[in-house]
Amino acid sequence: MQNAPVAVLFVLLGSPGWAAxxxxxxxxxxxxxxxxxxxxxGIDAPEAGQKxxxxxxxxxxxxxxxISALEELVLEKAVDCDDRGQxxxxxxxxxxxxxxxxxxxxxVATGHAWAFRKYSTDYAALxxxxxSSHIGIWITDNQTTPWDYRAxxxxxxxQEAPDGCxxxxxxxxxxxxxxxxxxxxxxxxxxxxxxxxxxxxxEAEAIKAGWRAPYWGR
Numbered sequence: 001m002q003n004a005p006v007a008v009l010f011v012l013l014g015s016p017g018w019a020a021x022x023x024x025x026x027x028x029x030x031x032x033x034x035x036x037x038x039x040x041x042g043i044d045a046p047e048a049g050q051k052x053x054x055x056x057x058x059x060x061x062x063x064x065x066x067i068s069a070l071e072e073l074v075l076e077k078a079v080d081c082d083d084r085g086q087x088x089x090x091x092x093x094x095x096x097x098x099x100x101x102x103x104x105x106x107x108v109a110t111g112h113a114w115a116f117r118k119y120s121t122d123y124a125a126l127x128x129x130x131x132s133s134h135i136g137i138w139i140t141d142n143q144t145t146p147w148d149y150r151a152x153x154x155x156x157x158x159q160e161a162p163d164g165c166x167x168x169x170x171x172x173x174x175x176x177x178x179x180x181x182x183x184x185x186x187x188x189x190x191x192x193x194x195x196x197x198x199x200x201x202x203e204a205e206a207i208k209a210g211w212r213a214p215y216w217g218r
Contacts, residue, residue, distance in 0.1 A: 023079050023096075025217025028066030029113060031074060031081075031096065032215075038081045039091040040104045042120035044146045045070070045113040046137065048216040049184030053140045062112075062137055067217045069112040073103050075218060089203050111136015114145055150182050157181030167200035169211050177214050178206040185214070 023033040028045025031038050045066040046052065052062035074096070081094040096103045107113040108123040108130060114137070115127035131138045144152075157166030157180075168179045168189045178200060179189045191197045200206040203213070 021079060022076050023074055024215060025067060025071050025074065026213060027216045028063065028070055029107070030091065030213075031070070031079070033079055033081055033096070036081075037091045038094045038096060039087055039089075040107070040113075041084055041093050041095050042116055042122040043104050043107055043113040044116040045107060046146050047149055047182045049182065050144070050146065050149050052137055052144075053142045055140050062143075065136075066107070066112040069110060070103070070107060071217050073101075073106055074098065079103070090207055111138050113137075118147070150180075153180070153182040153186075157186070162199055163201075165199040165201035167203065167206055169198045169200055169206055169209070171195065171197050174214075176209075176211040178203070178211040179214065183214065184216075 021034050023031040023038075025031055026037065027048050029040045029043050031040070046063040048063045048067065050061075050063035051059040054060055077098045079096055079098055081092070081096040084093040084095070086092055104113075105123055105126055108115050108126045111130045111133075115121065115123040117124055130136060134140075137143055154166065158164055160166070166181050168186065168191050170177050170179060170189050170191070179186045180203065183189070191199055198209075200209070200211070
């Protein structure tokens with residue numbers, strides 16, 4: 001992957017009453033800050049196990065690269081996130097910043113995430129710039145978007161899951177963790193119903209039952 005030029009993006013600071021804190025990275029577009037799960041507004045990063053194409057036809061782990069990029073932007077830094085309501089999974093949608101730097105924007109500008117145009121065009125211009133510069137996910141045009149990747153994995157999961165419910169609810173020393181069909185650990189995760197583990201039909205159901213998504217980052 002080519003190194004992306006770092007754009008300096010200035011935005012208005014968040015409300016002065018917010019308490020800044022260092023978050024934990026869940027994946028390339030999700031963090032936990034002060035106990036709140038934030039889904040970064042307007043972007044969609046490659047999934048943790050997703051790979052992207054290189055010009056030579058080989059692949060690179062763009063999902064892991066997105067997680068690393070987000071870690072570099074936020075870990076051990078004072079992060080502020082605004083609140084733009086919740087999604088269907090109880091996560092808070094927000095724009096997160098370190099000082100005046102818009103983290104969401106930086107993920108798109110450096111080619112580590114798509115602008116999620118289905119929900120917002122706020123970062124569409126930055127995506128166009130990254131695309132024209134052929135950086136990150138745009139080193140080739142032959143990439144699978146994360147929403148198509150999830151749909152493909154979901155279809156495969158449905159073929160193997162009981163009663164059309166392909167999400168695996170696992171219990172381990174890390175707690176009650178659920179794995180969607182696009183999880184890197186999906187295939188090796190076994191569901192032991194007799195031990196309290198279970199299958200879920202969607203993520204909202206799993207979260208409501210007390211399970212959480214795995215943390216792929218630090």
